[in-house]
Amino acid sequence: MSKKTVFITGGAGFIGLHVIPLLLEKDYRIRIFDNMSRGDRGRVNELVATGNVELVEQDVRYGGAVHNAMKGCSHVIHFATVSINKSQADPYESIDINMVGNNNVFAAAADHGVERLVFASSASVYGDPKKLPMHEDDELNPLTPYCISKRAGEDLLGFYQRSKGLSWMALRFFNVYGPGQKIEAYYTSVINTFIQRLRSGQPPIIDGKGEQSMDFIHVTDLAKGVVAALESEQDNMPVNIGTGVDTSIAQLTKILIQAVGTDVEPIFNPRDVLVSRRAADITRAREVLGWEPQITVEQGMNELVKNQAR
Ligand SMILES: NC(=O)c1ccc[n+]([C@@H]2O[C@H](COP(=O)([O-])OP(=O)(O)OC[C@H]3O[C@@H](n4cnc5c(N)ncnc54)[C@H](O)[C@@H]3O)[C@@H](O)[C@H]2O)c1
Structure with missing residues (x-):
């Protein structure tokens, strides 16, 4: 056939x-x-x-x-x-x-x-x-x-x-991320911008308190x-x-600092930011597709940082 x-x-x-x-x-x-x-x-x-x-x-x-x-x-x-x-x-x-x-x-x-x-x-x-x-x-x-x-x-x-x-x-x-993504991708461009700054020894700059969150899958x-x-x-x-986990920009920054292995501290740029938050309810994906995400944000970001270093 x-x-x-x-x-x-x-x-x-x-x-x-x-x-x-x-x-x-x-x-x-x-x-x-x-x-x-x-x-x-x-x-x-x-x-x-x-x-x-x-x-x-x-x-x-x-x-x-x-x-x-x-x-x-x-x-x-x-x-x-x-x-x-x-x-x-x-x-x-x-x-x-x-x-x-x-x-x-x-x-x-x-x-x-x-x-x-x-x-x-x-x-x-x-x-x-x-x-x-x-x-x-x-x-x-x-x-x-x-x-x-x-x-x-x-x-x-x-x-x-x-x-x-x-x-x-x-x-x-x-918010999809991972190897092969173009660096200007809308929501996730923050990941690449922060990694690039950290690699060159510059602190990431966070608007407001970094409370805005995304569900990185x-x-x-x-x-x-x-x-x-x-x-x-x-x-x-x-x-x-999605993963069901909302990761704030402040948390993401911590994860990336650890992954890159530097000790810089982020700079908080005090200004009013519209705080939007995201996390998926993935009950339906589990029940209907039998699908479950396997990769935590920490694992995924570590892998991304390692791959970009090659
Ligand atoms: N990446 C994300 O975070 C994300 C989040 C939500 C939804 N999506 C959706 O997932 C899908 C895939 O996203 P992606 O990140 O792989 O995008 P991408 O831009 O990497 O890929 C899109 C592809 O579509 C092609 N394309 C664009 N216009 C076309 C046209 N007129 N005719 C034929 N081909 C055309 C491009 O050449 C490209 O290869 C999209 O529908 C996007 O809206 C992506």
Whole structure:
């Protein structure tokens, strides 16, 4: 019997390149659909050389191209997107890629009758949470074109489910970090900035008291969640993918100082900061996906610091 093929938009990006090796281990074939605006061509070439990965260099904004390229695929993962900061600077491009692109991918998947589509949604659909941990049934309040497109994407999946029987999962990723991430990544850029300062003997500068927190999820754990969602028995729902632990900027700084092995003290820049906090309720991920994160923030940050030193 021929192998099943996973169509993965944005597969040449940070998270895609962590998911693909797991899928290859499970004997899937891979078709990356990526316009390579941010993709890692060197790494994609290595994967293509395995014989089980192909690259379609195209744009999700072109519905016909998406539809044609998806022929013969059994599963879809939709990652292609422009980021939250770019979406604020250029809402037109963001709506084009994130909204029209979503529809092109979902409509094609419904037409081709794929077995499952996994969509990368985001914790940012919640806006500033009223309580922690954040549960999938909490009120949503997306604030930027990027976040709005993620929420609309989830709703659109419901439409294709009802009208054409599409089977889907929307994963609300929290603050993803790990090897291969570009240093300007929006929420997690603080990690790289602090590591760079610590390495050059400079203290990290924290605005306010550093109370703002994030739920840092390591990309290796997250990639396993994506594969679990592609194969889960239950479907058609959003699922949080985080650790459930909120790490404040002050705590993160301590962890990084230890990991780098210096004795500098952070500088606190006294100013009013809007303190936002994040932590995922991951009960649903445990129950529905049988998924559990394995890597603590301390372990993940230590590994990141070691890798960057090589
Ligand atoms: N990294 C995070 O912290 C995080 C958090 C929440 C959600 N997400 C979501 O996870 C998904 C993957 O994120 P990532 O961190 O790997 O991003 P990334 O920017 O590293 O990868 C995105 C990929 O999409 C491609 N792409 C961009 N525009 C395209 C277009 N018009 N047509 C085809 N391909 C296009 C890029 O070339 C790139 O390879 C995204 O949907 C993102 O919104 C990421």
